[in-house]
Amino acid sequence: MEYFKSGLKSVLGGPPPGTNPTGAETIEKLISRVSTSTLLEDRRDACRALRALSKKYRIEVGAQGIDVLKQVLELDKTDPEILSYCLDTLCNITSKEVFEEEMESDININVNIGEQFSEMFLKNPDNLPIILSYLEEYDFRVRWPAVKFLISLTTCRPKEVQDIILVSPMGMSKLMDLLAENREVIRNDAVLLLIHLTKSNANIQKIVAFENAFDKLLTIISEEGYTDGGIVVEDCLLLMLNLLHNNTSNINFFQEGSYIQKLAPMLILPDNLEEIGWSPQKVSNFHCVLHLLRTLVSPNNPAQIITSCQKTLRNANLLESLCNILMATGVPADILTETINSVGEVIRGNLTNQEYFANVLAPSSPPRPALVILIMSMVNEKQPFTLRCAVLYCFECFLYKNEIGQELVVQTLLPSSSGNTALTTGQLLCSGLFSSDSLSNWFSAVGLSHCLIENPAQKEQLLRVLLATNLGAQPVTLLSQCGVFLQHTSKLQAKLGILMLVSMWLAHCPAAVKIFVNVPGVMAFLTAQTSASEFDNNAELLQGLCAFIMGLCVLFNDNSVQNYSKENLSQLIEKRVGLETYCKKLNEISRHELYAKAAKQPQIKAKHSSELLLEFEFCKLFKSMEGLIIQALGVQRDLSNGLSELSLSDHENALLLQYKDLIRDQDKKLQDWQRKYNFLEKQYDEVKVQADELRQTNIQLIDQNTLLKAQLSTGASQVTNTVQTAPVEPPPTAVADDHVISLERRQSMENARLKQVEEELAEKTAELESYRRDQDDLLELLTAQDTRMCKFKDLLRQLDALPDEDDSSSDVSDNENESGP
């Protein structure tokens, strides 16, 4: 505390004596100084002080300082020192870890303080690119804290950082350039940063791979001494794991880019390993390498990728190295376990690799196949549980899609292979099958069942296997012994193991069914279990499996055993168990939690031996058979329909319901169709009416057309005189409609003009008429006047005598009357 105070004194100047400023006040002062000071030195000093206080007074600095610090990052770009203080401070306040210096009282509320400050900083998407740009600054004081700050942010808020980096131009490229950094601190931190960034983001993973990450990481790994290297090697491997996990595109790239070959040196154990031993770091590194290999050939990947990776792994001698580790001495148990798992997945479903593995010999005397050594430890109670699981998985992988391998194992059990006293896988499995260790029973049963998967020939072969149980007693078949053991053992795990083996055996194999149903007491046992009603300690699994086996006995029955023919067995199920109960029991299996767990992946994943009850391949078989069994029981029912309707069994009821549903369904469909039909009929009527209308209008139009044509021809003869262009000739019948229309239009125009002319004519005639009438009137008037004038003339002549002048004046008035209007 004293140190801080003296430090602050020098920065802030001495406080007035007697008063002790609180942390918050000090920080307030410092922040105002950073934001207002004009002198770079002052700002720099204030930032330095903030950095010093940012751990202890994290909340205060963070709450008040983020914006100011960001401002410095934007404005003081050229001063590495202040940038370094700034970035360090930001890194501290956003850190996920809790600092020792932090006040104890704060710790409670501090739980997520780093995340909250990270969120605040990332809220503005423009902030992160500023930090990214400082990755390009070569100065150590800037670049390193920038990387560390990014780690802080990514640890707290990975999703947000990933999204921003993806959209910021060259964001990922800048990060990838850091892997070539020659200052190791920065480079190593860059690897850490990339590990965080590539978590569950396929896009970033692909970009990182595209930017030559595998080359760069493998270079670093080799420089650091491969698996003997320190934690940096582990980090690099973890990053590679992130890039490859569930990323088909990157796995493809890894395989295509010949990177698998470059892993080879990491799997070679030094000769003097026993002297140097396994350091914890070496164990971690080795784990990562094995994990990496398994990621490439994981059964979850597309088959094509698995095959090509398996091929490359063999050709690059990595399979050989793995097998060497398997047989080496002094390998830690967990590494050995993981190696066994890896070998399993490298050979799984790949005939060449499986053959290679079958021929691997252990350096024992006499040399034994590695497979035998492995099976020995599987049926050995003293071996660690996980190791035994791994061996079973490896054995399963060896048998997967490997008919030759399956045959090899079964052959070791057949009577013909006498004279050979060496321990064989088959013998080991058989002894494990009936040993007193229930886990061994389970492992052996499952192992043996894998010899029979999709292999009818081996199912028949295995039926020939005879066991000598007691001295002097008749040898019994393996299958019978299974049936007997089933009834004698009290352990659930052993029973389930045997039942799974039997179910695999019976499926598609009537010969096996025939032998099995004849085992004394076995059908009674199965019926009793299936109709039992206890529900404790996973007993429902046992009941379900027994039901399943009964179903298989019905399904694959060739009716060769009188008492247990198809019909007898299904009646047994129906009468003794009841179909409803039977179906319920069958359903219990797929509803069980352990079923879901086992069906998830081929590898046996259990934390404790008591969890090992069901197995992957059995789940597959069950899934494919369940429906068939129910169907078979139903069909059987129909064949023997001696029952009246009243005594309908549950199954029949179900069937009836099914039919009712079907009928209801069909009824509904029928109604739908009826409705559709009505609708269509209505539509049809409407269309018909419309068509009639159309036809009528069509006729009308034709009539009109002929009428118009006629008019046209007549009109033409009328109009020829007035129109020069003479469109009057009757149009040829074959002319296109539009021609007719144009003609019609022209005709109607002509008609109109004609009418106009006629009108004019009538007008003119009327006028003429009125003029004529006027003229007549006038003429009459004239004659009247003439007569009067004659009278006057006579009168005048009688009075005087002047005849010549009057004649001429009457002529003039005549003329005027005619030309007036």
Add this chain to the structure above:
Amino acid sequence: MSYAYLFKYIIIGDTGVGKSCLLLQFTDKRFQPVHDLTIGVEFGARMITIDSKQIKLQIWDTAGQEAFRSITRSYYRGAAGALLVYDITRRETFNHLTTWLDDARQHSNSNMVIMLIGNKSDLESRREVKQEEGAAFAREHGLVFMETSAKTAANVEEAFINTAKEIYEKIQEGVFDINNEANGIKIGPQHSPTNPSLPGAGGSGGSQGSSCC
């Protein structure tokens, strides 16, 4: 498996123009008629021979959708070649070429060889963009041009191989700095120590990659 050179390609262009189909046709000699949207980026690889030298092509097939554009940008820098694809039956995919080209030129290294590809040449009846238009665009922007059909495989091999030839020539001319892996070119493992025909480091000569068209 050994190779003299390794070239990194990217395939870009609007969504649905057939980028993934081109890649599938080239790497697997298959055609997939159903459009399965590419998410982010997918990887494919094949070996070819140029000038009796084995050349490994690593091809990243990008998503054409706008939403993935920023992700696609991350791939420009490290690529030696790019196939810029449009669909001859959809005019708008041709119209968007300038945007793509700007994006590519802005984010890639200046020597990246860009091949313009008018895909779906089998759909002649639905053609909306004339071959001459594509050729003219390519000439104007200094690209190599070709019409292909991922369905019938017409010109698909040529498109990838000609791009590789172009890059190979640029290497011979010393335009590419082959020691910088960020250019999308890698020398094969057995070739790296001695190869007389290769120019030394920093031989980044003139950038006028003459594109014939």
